[in-house]
Amino acid sequence: MSAFVRRNGVLHAESVSLLDLARRFGTPCWVYSRLALESALDEFQRELAGFDALVCYAVKANANLAVLDVFARRGAGFDIVSGGELQRVLAAGADPRRIVFSGVGKTAAEMELALATGILCFNVESAPEVDRLDAVAGRLGKIAPISLRVNPDVDPKTHPYISTGLKQNKFGVAYDDALALYRHAASLPHLEVSGIDCHIGSQLLDPAPFAEALDKILALVDQLASEGITLRHIDLGGGLGIRYRDEDVPTVQAYLQPLLRKLEGRRLRVLLEPGRRLVGNAGLLLTRVEYLKPGEVKSFAIVDAAMNDLARPALYGSWHDIVPVVAGPGEVIPWEVVGPVCESGDFLGHGRELALAAGDLLAVMSAGAYAMAMSSNYNSRPRAAEIMVDGAQAHLVRRRETAEELYALERRLP
Numbered sequence: 001m002s003a004f005v006r007r008n009g010v011l012h013a014e015s016v017s018l019l020d021l022a023r024r025f026g027t028p029c030w031v032y033s034r035l036a037l038e039s040a041l042d043e044f045q046r047e048l049a050g051f052d053a054l055v056c057y058a059v060k061a062n063a064n065l066a067v068l069d070v071f072a073r074r075g076a077g078f079d080i081v082s083g084g085e086l087q088r089v090l091a092a093g094a095d096p097r098r099i100v101f102s103g104v105g106k107t108a109a110e111m112e113l114a115l116a117t118g119i120l121c122f123n124v125e126s127a128p129e130v131d132r133l134d135a136v137a138g139r140l141g142k143i144a145p146i147s148l149r150v151n152p153d154v155d156p157k158t159h160p161y162i163s164t165g166l167k168q169n170k171f172g173v174a175y176d177d178a179l180a181l182y183r184h185a186a187s188l189p190h191l192e193v194s195g196i197d198c199h200i201g202s203q204l205l206d207p208a209p210f211a212e213a214l215d216k217i218l219a220l221v222d223q224l225a226s227e228g229i230t231l232r233h234i235d236l237g238g239g240l241g242i243r244y245r246d247e248d249v250p251t252v253q254a255y256l257q258p259l260l261r262k263l264e265g266r267r268l269r270v271l272l273e274p275g276r277r278l279v280g281n282a283g284l285l286l287t288r289v290e291y292l293k294p295g296e297v298k299s300f301a302i303v304d305a306a307m308n309d310l311a312r313p314a315l316y317g318s319w320h321d322i323v324p325v326v327a328g329p330g331e332v333i334p335w336e337v338v339g340p341v342c343e344s345g346d347f348l349g350h351g352r353e354l355a356l357a358a359g360d361l362l363a364v365m366s367a368g369a370y371a372m373a374m375s376s377n378y379n380s381r382p383r384a385a386e387i388m389v390d391g392a393q394a395h396l397v398r399r400r401e402t403a404e405e406l407y408a409l410e411r412r413l414p
């Protein structure tokens with residue numbers, strides 16, 4: 001379901017023209033569609049109907065309170081990776097019993113906060129973390145519910161920076177060490193072994209590695225059961241990809257059905273941690289052409305958004321479609337679409353076939369995930385505003401930062 005459609009030649013978010021949004025809120029700005037967010041979550045929840053299941057949105061993909069609120073209202077849980085994310089989801093009205101806490105580096109303070117909150121589960125990623133969590137829970141007089149994040153060593157065939165389930169990755173517990181660590185965890189007084197977890201990578205376009213990982217995880221579940229360690233839930237992580245350009249993307253059904261079939265007849269609650277798939281195609285980055293610099297070798301379109309806003313092209317060489325809000329009348333030529341940041345790596349797209357004039361508005365598509373969430377203030381650029389469109393309404397859900405805010409925490413020498 002695309003919420004971004006062209007009407008009378010003008011790109012709209014739901015019923016709102018992007019020309020109007022640029023006038024009202026300025027550029028660059030992020031534009032999200034509530035409808036697209038809800039449709040993406042519904043697609044998961046439809047497949048899971050009849051199963052004891054919980055979709056825990058991976059907050060790191062897009063942590064705006066309004067986005068979290070949209071998902072919380074529809075019964076989603078949350079997968080967090082820091083104390084900051086915990087405080088964010090609570091501020092958005094999340095139910096603590098629907099929060100799972102992932103991440104390889106949880107501090108004692110973060111554990112304390114999560115224990116005091118009463119979250120659903122800690123996804124523990126190493127042996128020393130097991131012992132630290134037991135000690136922290138003991139100090140607080142609490143019992144910590146845990147899953148071990150097991151590394152099934154399957155190759156998700158995605159970008160090396162976002163593949164996480166291989167032996168050489170820093171994430172999770174090695175498959176061959178998991179059994180012994182479960183035995184140890186089960187023997188500790190302040191832990192309650194509750195589930196098992198795996199997350200093999202991101203932007204996966206082939207459902208096969210998920211099934212391969214699940215087979216390995218289920219073998220472990222059975223081995224544990226034979227030793228009297230009975231798990232209540234299995235967390236299959238996130239990782240389902242989206243279309244950025246022309247990729248063949250599996251439906252949620254094609255991804256989930258093989259997994260759910262393997263789980264039939266087992267008394268295991270199913271947790272999922274999708275991030276990108278829920279938000280990626282529900283957002284765009286609206287930017288304006290500041291200058292055109294046509295040249296003999298390359299022609300540059302310098303826009304008012306940059307790598308500090310959208311880092312993915314510079315960071316991973318990622319492709320985002322770049323489309324005009326209103327198609328221009330001029331000649332279509334290949335443009336280097338670049339930002340004002342003083343780095344040659346500051347680009348949003350190479351060689352894009354566009355008819356451009358200075359002042360034109362462009363939409364950088366599929367910018368709902370790992371986009372604003374990864375933005376920075378590099379070059380002392382205030383972070384862009386975020387807008388949530390809901391039908392004919394546009395809500396400012398994060399105002400543009402001011403220049404004063406950039407240095408508000410700093411002090412000159414006395």
Ligand SMILES: *Cc1c(COP(=O)(O)O)cnc(C)c1O
Pocket residue numbers: 058060061079102103199201202203237238239240273274275276277
């Ligand atoms: C990042 C992450 C996710 C979400 O991944 P997507 O590819 O965005 O679906 C889920 N679980 C864990 C543990 C993660 O680190």
